[in-house]
Amino acid sequence: MNTIELKPGIYSVGIVDWNSRSFHGYAINNGTTYNAYLIIDEKITLIDTVKASFSEELIERISEIVDPKSIDYVISNHVEMDHSGSIPAVMKLAKNAVIVTSSPGGKKGLIAHYGDAYQYMEVKTGDTLKLGKRTLTFVTTPMLHWTDNMVTYCPEEKLLFSNDAFGQHYTSNNRFDDEEELERIMYELRHYYANILMPYGQQAKKALAAVKALDIDMIAPSHGIIWRSHIKEAIEAYEYYAEGRTEDYALVIYDTMWHSTEAIARSILEGFSRRGTRAKLLDLGKTPLSDVMTEMLKAKYLAVGCPTLDSYITPNIGAFLTYMKCLSPKNKLGFAFGSYGWSGQSIGIVEQMLKDMGVEIILDPIRITYVPSEKQLKDIEDRVSEIKIM
Numbered sequence: 063m064n065t066i067e068l069k070p071g072i073y074s075v076g077i078v079d080w081n082s083r084s085f086h087g088y089a090i091n092n093g094t095t096y097n098a099y100l101i102i103d104e105k106i107t108l109i110d111t112v113k114a115s116f117s118e119e120l121i122e123r124i125s126e127i128v129d130p131k132s133i134d135y136v137i138s139n140h141v142e143m144d145h146s147g148s149i150p151a152v153m154k155l156a157k158n159a160v161i162v163t164s165s166p167g168g169k170k171g172l173i174a175h176y177g178d179a180y181q182y183m184e185v186k187t188g189d190t191l192k193l194g195k196r197t198l199t200f201v202t203t204p205m206l207h208w209t210d211n212m213v214t215y216c217p218e219e220k221l222l223f224s225n226d227a228f229g230q231h232y233t234s235n236n237r238f239d240d241e242e243e244l245e246r247i248m249y250e251l252r253h254y255y256a257n258i259l260m261p262y263g264q265q266a267k268k269a270l271a272a273v274k275a276l277d278i279d280m281i282a283p284s285h286g287i288i289w290r291s292h293i294k295e296a297i298e299a300y301e302y303y304a305e306g307r308t309e310d311y312a313l314v315i316y317d318t319m320w321h322s323t324e325a326i327a328r329s330i331l332e333g334f335s336r337r338g339t340r341a342k343l344l345d346l347g348k349t350p351l352s353d354v355m356t357e358m359l360k361a362k363y364l365a366v367g368c369p370t371l372d373s374y375i376t377p378n379i380g381a382f383l384t385y386m387k388c389l390s391p392k393n394k395l396g397f398a399f400g401s402y403g404w405s406g407q408s409i410g411i412v413e414q415m416l417k418d419m420g421v422e423i424i425l426d427p428i429r430i431t432y433v434p435s436e437k438q439l440k441d442i443e444d445r446v447s448e449i450k451i452m
């Protein structure tokens with residue numbers, strides 16, 4: 063990634079991680095970036111750093127513009143190591159720099175990661191920092207998605223450094239939204255929200271209210287593409303997700319051993335189709351969990367199918383339900399289904415786990431012994447097509 067000047071004297075000095083396909087354990091499709099920004103003013107300021115393994119590259123990029131020793135402030139919007147990991151490498155050179163971070167979560171978190179050898183300035187919402195001709199204002203955004211998160215706003219430039227918010231795991235040699243296909247980056251925005259921010263809709267709403275009060279013509283997140291032409295679309299998408307809104311859309315999510323649960327899944331899909339509900343079949347043996355959760359963001363209905371393996375659920379379903387529980391999707395209606403040989407515990411276990419996650423059960427569990435007959439499959443299709451929601 064070439065160093066890019068976002069606005070006169072403000073540079074993108076971050077890193078493209080082209081080949082990453084896993085982000086702390088969940089699958090990403092297009093690699094990611096760790097964006098960091100350098101402001102040249104009377105006070106030289108670095109906004110966030112990058113993953114530790116890319117420290118050298120960050121320092122090289124900064125050195126193309128300014129001697130890293132001259133950095134006065136390092137703004138740490140977020141303690142997570144994809145953004146703070148190179149703080150030690152930067153501070154080794156910029157010995158007199160002050161780390162600006164949220165109070166109390168930011169300072170506490172950074173000390174727990176990197177020790178207490180650095181100078182810190184703690185900030186809260188509304189605090190400002192004069193850099194020279196520019197000012198930085200801070201807005202804390204706790205639990206979006208850690209306790210320490212904050213965003214940094216430069217009013218003179220109408221520029222918001224939003225950290226994880228509005229980020230995407232997306233790589234390109236371009237840096238701006240209007241240089242890429244909007245549909246692709248909007249999908250990655252949704253993928254990111256679903257897998258990182260989904261549990262924190264209430265906090266996202268508060269942060270959005272604060273962001274909407276600002277006069278912004280550019281949002282520079284810490285992952286992916288910078289927004290300058292489609293800010294409205296990005297904010298509207300976040301509002302939609304944060305409200306937990308759903309569409310008349312069904313996901314039929316299943317694992318299968320000998321294709322019987324798959325056959326039931328296909329009948330359920332047909333039932334939703336007859337009902338006029340858009341539906342999608344997702345085989346957990348073939349679909350990354352992060353893609354399933356991305357679809358789930360907008361889905362109103364979830365049908366989850368699992369064959370009985372010995373007396374329990376299959377590992378794929380176990381992993382899916384665990385991941386779903388972490389992300390705690392809201393406002394879902396669903397039911398369980400599956401094939402079994404003699405005892406059939408899996409279907410009840412899945413139903414109970416869905417209930418425990420707040421899914422409203424709208425159909426009795428569908429249980430089929432061994433292989434479904436044509437008649438059973440037709441009955442399933444009929445039952446699903448007749449689902450009535452009050």
Ligand code: FEO
Pocket residue numbers: 140142143144145207226284285
């Ligand atoms: Fe991109 Fe929460 O770190």
